[in-house]
Amino acid sequence: MMSGNDDRHGGDDGFDDDIHFSDEELEAALDGFEKEFRDSNAAAGEPANDAAADSPADDAGAADSGQAQEADTAAAFDDELQGLLGNKAKAAVLITRVASARLLAAFCQLSDVSADCIGSEEGAVAILRNLDGDGPEVAARDLTIVVSGMSLVLAVNRADKLEATVYLQGKPGQTIAPPLLFTSTAPFVEDLLLGITDEDGLIGTGMKVEQSADLDHDQAMAVIAEHTKFGRGSSRIE
Numbered sequence: 001m002m003s004g005n006d007d008r009h010g011g012d013d014g015f016d017d018d019i020h021f022s023d024e025e026l027e028a029a030l031d032g033f034e035k036e037f038r039d040s041n042a043a044a045g046e047p048a049n050d051a052a053a054d055s056p057a058d059d060a061g062a063a064d065s066g067q068a069q070e071a072d073t074a075a076a077f078d079d080e081l082q083g084l085l086g087n088k089a090k091a092a093v094l095i096t097r098v099a100s101a102r103l104l105a106a107f108c109q110l111s112d113v114s115a116d117c118i119g120s121e122e123g124a125v126a127i128l129r130n131l132d133g134d135g136p137e138v139a140a141r142d143l144t145i146v147v148s149g150m151s152l153v154l155a156v157n158r159a160d161k162l163e164a165t166v167y168l169q170g171k172p173g174q175t176i177a178p179p180l181l182f183t184s185t186a187p188f189v190e191d192l193l194l195g196i197t198d199e200d201g202l203i204g205t206g207m208k209v210e211q212s213a214d215l216d217h218d219q220a221m222a223v224i225a226e227h228t229k230f231g232r233g234s235s236r237i238e
Contacts, residue, residue, distance in 0.1 A: 090160070091193050092136035094126040094143065095153040095185055101125075101210040103227045106220035108212035111146040113139045116199060117210045120186035126212075127192065127199055137172070145170040155181065157193045 094115065098104045101119035104126055108115045115126035126143075128136050140154040144167045153176060155164040164181045166173040182190045188207070191197040203209060215223065 087133065088158075089131040089136055090157040090195060092128040092131055092139075092154065092156045093189060093192060094128065094140060095123065095155060095181075095189065096125070096150070097123040098150075099124065100227060101208070102223055105210040105212045106215055106223035107143060107147050107150070108139075109215045109220040110217065110224075111139075111143045113143050113212060115139070115212050117212070118188070118202065118207055119210075120188070122184060122186050125186070125189055127209075140165075140167040140172075141170045144168055153181065155189070155193055157195070162193055 094113075096104060098107070099119070101117040101124045104124040105115070105117040108117065108126055113126070114129040116129065117124050117126045119125075126139075128139050130136070130139065136154055136156050140152060144150050144152060148169070151166060151168045153164055153166055154172075155162065155178070162178040164176040164178055166176065178190075178193075188197065188202055192199075192202075199209065
C-alpha cells in the first residue's frame with residue numbers, strides 16, 4: 001500500500017518527489033474512477049461491472065425470466081392469430097334454464113365438458129374452456145345428449161362474428177340473432193361474448209363461479225341428487 005512517506009520514485013525516474021498520496025486519497029481516487037466507469041457503461045446501455053449484478057445466479061434468473069416472458073408472448077400471439085383466423089373461438093357460452101350454477105357444473109362434469117358456470121335469474125351459463133376448433137359445438141352436443149331433454153343455446157364469437165344456435169338431444173336447431181338473444185339473457189353474457197369483460201372481471205364484481213373441474217363423478221351425482229325430487233315414478237330437476 002502506498003503511503004505519504006514512500007519516496008522510491010526519485011527525480012531520475014521522471015516522478016516528482018513532491019507528489020505523494022495518502023491511503024485515503026488513493027482510495028477516494030479509485031472510488032471516483034469506478035463511479036465514472038459505471039456511469040459511462042450505464043450511458044452506453046451496458047450493465048455496470050458489479051460483482052452482484054454479474055453473479056451467475058442473477059444471470060440465470062434473468063435468462064429464465066426472459067424465456068418465460070417470450071413463451072407467454074408467443075402463446076398469446078398464437079391464440080390471437082388463431083382467433084383472427086376463426087380456428088379458435090374468442091368466447092363461447094352455453095346458455096341454459098338451469099337455476100343453479102353448481103348443478104350445471106355437475107351436468108358438465110358428467111358430460112366431460114370443461115366449463116366455469118355462473119348463475120343468473122335468467123338461468124345458469126357455462127363459460128366453455130375448450131375453444132379450439134369445433135370444441136364449443138361438441139360441448140353443446142354432448143351436454144344435451146347426456147342430460148336428456150335439456151335444451152340450451154350455444155353462443156360463440158369466432159373472428160368477431162357472433163352466432164347463437166339452439167341445441168336439443170345432441171342436434172343443432174334454429175339459429176337466433178344475437179341482439180334478440182341478448183334481450184333474454186343476463187347482461188354479462190353479452191359482455192363476455194363481445195370481449196367487454198372476462199371471467200376474472202366477473203369474479204371481481206362478486207359473481208361466484210362453479211367449475212366443473214372441481215367435481216368428480218360421485219360429487220357431481222350428489223349435487224344432482226340434491227336438486228332432484230322423486231315421486232310417482234318420475235323426477236324433475238330444480
